[in-house]
Amino acid sequence: MSQEQTLSMVIPARDEQTNIASLLTEAFDVMQDYRGFEVVLVDDGSSDQTLDTALKAAQAACGRLVTVRHERSIGQSGALATGIRHASGRLIVTMDGDGQNDPADIPALLQKANTILAPDFCIAGYRKKRKDTAWKRLQSRLANRVRNALLHDGVPDTGCGLKLFPRDTFLKLPWFDHGHRFIPALVKAIGGEIRVVEVNHRPRNGGVSKYSAWNRTWAGILDLIGVMWLLRRTRVPVISRILDSQAV
Secondary structure, three states: OOOOOOEEEEEEEOOOHHHHHHHHHHHHHHOOOOOOEEEEEEEEOOOOOHHHHHHHHHHHHOOOEEEEEEOOOOOHHHHHHHHHHHOOOOEEEEOOOOOOEOHHHHHHHHHHHOOOOOOOEEEEEEOOOOOOOHHHHHHHHHHHHHHHHHHOOOOOOOOOOOEEEEHHHHHOOOOOOOHHHHHHHHHHHOOOEEEEEEOOEOOOOOOOOOOOHHHHHHHHHHHHHHHHHHHHOOOOOOOOOOOOHHHO
């Protein structure tokens, strides 16, 4: 991956004061030799000191941090979309703000991206050894099997927040609440390549999860139906010729 291909790490965060400083410190340390690296943090209506804590951590690490704050929380997908639209990098890597994703995995995603020639792609992280409760792992395993059976996106762990894709690819996608869970399927629908990289997963050190079994289940069912409808109606144009009469 050429150093000229800038990278923006987009982090949606709400009430992650206890996790954000260590996450940013790790990210800037891992990426210190990548000249085109920035972090875009979207504070999704936090009621704690997430934003101030992040700013202090970035200053201490001498890293480039762009911050955007939502007046009120609109959810993880909306925060991701805001962050990506404010990012300057050609490539986007997304990461949860709870510290369970490991910035040390970013170079492996970049290395995989270096093998892809297609303009549109998504590299999805796979948390093979998850550090969650047995109940949460069971829910996720069942949900992933159902989703993959219906959407055929080839991703064993679409809920992993660690993904890498071109910014231009994301801007081609239809977007909706909870859309971040379907990025690989949406990218595949526009003709993009999907790759999977096994990544580390860590226990949450502080704060609380923003999802419960109830909202995961019902939102997942409704979203899956909607995405199936959307994919059935997606058409990818194949351009055979472009003619500019002024150039003739």
